[in-house]
Amino acid sequence: MRDVYRSLLTALTGVLALWLILGFWPLSVGSRVALSLLVILLCGAMLWRQRRASQRRAQALRDIVDESLPPEDFQGAVILVCGDNRALFAESVRHRETRQGWYLRVKDAEQLPLLAQHLSLIRPALVSQISVMLAVVPEKHTFGDDFTQSLRGWQRVVVQCRSAFGTLPPLWTVTWVSPPVACAEAEPVWFTTVSQRTGIQVYQPGQGNVSLTEWTRETRADGRLSRLSQILWLDGLLAWQNSAVNDLLSVRQGELPAMKPCVQGMCMVPVSGIAGNLWQQHITAVTALPPDAVVTTEPLPLPELLLPALPRRRGVSRRMVFWRYAGLLGGIFLALAMLASWMNNQRLIRNVGDHLALYHQLTGNPVAPKLRAQQRLRADGALLDDWQRRGEPLRYRLGLYQGLRLVPPIEAAVSDWAPPPPPPPVIKKIIQGPKTIRLDSMSLFDSGKSALKAGSTKMLVNSLVGVKAKPGWLIVVSGHTDNTGNPKLNQTLSLKRAEAVRDWMRDTGDVPESCFAVQGYGESRPIATNDTPDGRALNRRVEISLVPQANACQIPGLTQAPSQDDGASQHNGE
Template identity: 35%
Template sequence: MQKLGYPARTIIVFAALLALAVHWVVQPFGKQWIWLSTVCILVFAASLVGWRTRQLSRARERSTHILKALGAATVDIPLNLRTRMPLVLVTGDALASLFDHGASRPRLVFIGDGAIWLRVDRPQDLPEIALAMHQWRDGLPPDGVVLSIAPAFHADADALAQRLRVARQALADASRVVSARLPGYIAVYQRLTRLAPRDANAARQWYSVAAGVPFIDAKRFDAIVRTAEDEARRRADDRYASAHAAALASIIGWTQRAVFGTLTDPRQPAAPWALHGAGWIDCGPASDATRPWERDVQMQTCIAPATVDATPAPWPLPQSLIESMPRRRATSPRIVALAHAVGIIAIFAGAAFIGAGRHNAKLLDRVHADLDRYVSITPDHDAARRDALRALVADRDELDRYARTGVPLKLSFGLYHGAQLLPPLNAAIASYQPPPPPPAVVTLDSMSLFDSGKAQLKQGSARVLVEAVEMIKANPGKRILVAGHTDNVGDAASNLRLSNARAAALRDWLIEASAIPATQFAVQGYGDTRPIVPNDTPAGRAKNRRVEITLVPDTANNTN
């Protein structure tokens, strides 16, 4: 039964929804680009979901026959044991000789001693099959990839190098899709000598080295050669042992140069193989002096190796290589997904906290700026002071609304400090005092009160002065300034004396008519120094001949 594996699409949708929620509710980056960023989030999430869906569909289509074969081959293996057994993907040369074992049709799965061997006919299929195995094993990737190399199957070293580059790229892609670096192993199948061993099983013996970590260590390979040489010395009368030891040293050296170099060269674009082991066996296809290894031997020794016949199938799988295979801990993909979900929540919670902090900082800066602006405006600039006061009232109402109905999410998360600004806002608003009203002024035409050049009130002028008397009686407690003005006709000094005399005459009449003490009155003559219109026309000069009665608050009597 194939399990669901890692719910990548669910995690993508969850992350997208969380991003949209934080973006719209908390608005950590402001409102300027909210719609554009929303579209970007939706398009990016939809693209990821579509890509993942296509990837899984393609892997499922290409591995359907393998999954069926796996199900049939592992039907008797308990589910928990199936997950713990090493699963090895085998690709490269001579797969029919390794898997078919005389079967009427190609076999895809072989259950060996403690391992599941899975056949991958094309190295390019490694990513899809690795992903399918990742799903089939409930989130556990394959334990390793074995590259089977039969040098005699290749026309020359360049053709072999090209196949190796394809395998290198395929393993890099497979490691990427399963998010794990897959261990790589090399199994070299090559007839080393045409001689037959005394013990038929000797030709089926693997000479290998493997480790739990990647290695390229010439000393490890030297140990294999020394083992074969020691065996040849013990069996000095066995020509096969001597020829086998010499050929083994040659094939190991050739493998290091021709195979390991291509798979691990850091200058290649694909990621190098994580090489965990390599093995050689005197077993393989028919070979002659035109094959890559034989050519290398001839170049090194000037001796052409003899033609050899193919080893009858089946050929053994490199069981010794997987004995040191690193074992992975099986972690349920749902547990991994839960951990990722928690991490995503933590990331967006951090974004929400950052956004709330920024919004709170802007709120505090705005309110403090409004308070500083209000305080900096002097009372004599009342229009600007009223504008600043309106801003303070709006700030106070906003903070009061938050106190009554709750703080919005974009300001909350324990970062809201607006409540502490309410007292200074209320105090600043209460401190506003409107300016006193401007002095009341009554302007009287001098010609209606006085004859030209005279300072005595004319008969009948009382009717003109009734309004002034009523204004004075309606504003008790205010000082009364009586000021006289003339046009510019005549001598300035005479005009000044005349304006002062007319103001004094009007003051005396007002004292008598209103019964207000003389101490409340002040008299001032300005002559022609304060015209209200130019004196260049008769109408202008007529307007400038006037007497003004101004009511001024008595600061001595109205101080609180």
């Protein structure tokens, strides 16, 4: 389940990042594509890495089964038992459960950080209830140096648990030693030291905790000798505990910080030890009388009476952790989205402001730049009006949209100037060169048509009154169009329009057809740019030229040479 939550968080991160890139941040198309691919690759790599880490963790924790872990709703203390823990568990038992605690056996020092990480992922709600108990059984060791090295190894791995729990887990120590011979048959006696209290407390079944002073003053005749033996035993145990355990933990060793156990417990109970162990060596050095070895197969008693003194705080479940991270991601996304929305609105204000500034700087002379600036403002106003009716895009929202306050200045700017009216639609007679008359096609023909429209006869009469058939002169009628539409169709249309004008001149003036030459150039010979409406209007034309040509237009009864017709030449060159 933990891997599912982690995968969901990774996928949620990727989705929010893509939404931020594609829906909010003002980026170019190339940048959006590149960043989107990068996010997808990173999320894929993270998912693959999480899967590999899960497999490695499962490999390392193959000796830990989830059945030995406490349930997530367990309310007691969770104790990771380190050190000499074999005496507390049966051979094949990995955990012991009591009403107040769940004791997990840690096989060796290398397994402790892995188990801590595993618990933090599997049971995050129990992290606050986890503590590390260092079990000390001096009767299981014969060499002091080996015991010290083992203790330092456990101290080192406890520090490594910080990465899994976020802080050092509470550390407490419990020591078990065999009691004096006179007390071998008595009930186990617990001596405890809690950091919040002063002095040593003694726990007796049925009586609870009493101070060591009160316990020593008890004068029961049947137990006075055993009580004195236990006090002497306790003095020796405290001396050994301070020199062998407490002094080692409380002194900083290189990278290892000093550790002060929050709780300490000492239990006098029969322990099955080995010959020549550390406890026998210590008692022999103090009393010169080695204690007898004890043989027992019973597990050592658990320190239940110490559990209420352990520090605890409330934990969180996996679901709560997931929603916390999801809320954090959502907050980061919202903050970045609002920042991107603010940037988009500022860019909108800046662009419209630049358009308004340019519009107001232009005087309207010439008209074209001012007209283009006005058209740009009209487009801005239309866009903002459409957003007002349908709703602005998401990248401008989040309570930061500024488009509404841009509409009044745009409307005021557009309405304070109008371009001068265009000239009336008359025939444009522009003399480009000698013997050339230029007629506006739109004054003669409908759009896309080649038949002369009604009312064009008067214009033709007024414009072509001076064009007469003369021997030695060829009347050339050529049609032209703009670049709108198909070039081949434009060429055909220009030729048909030239033929229509030729037919009118031939029929009206009774001019022989041999006096005419008809040409259709289409869009191939523009006289102005086709990028503006005015330029395209100039290119839509029919031109009539008188071109000298020998033996052209020979009319019976007229033998005047072309060189003698100076008046016609001058008239047609206007």
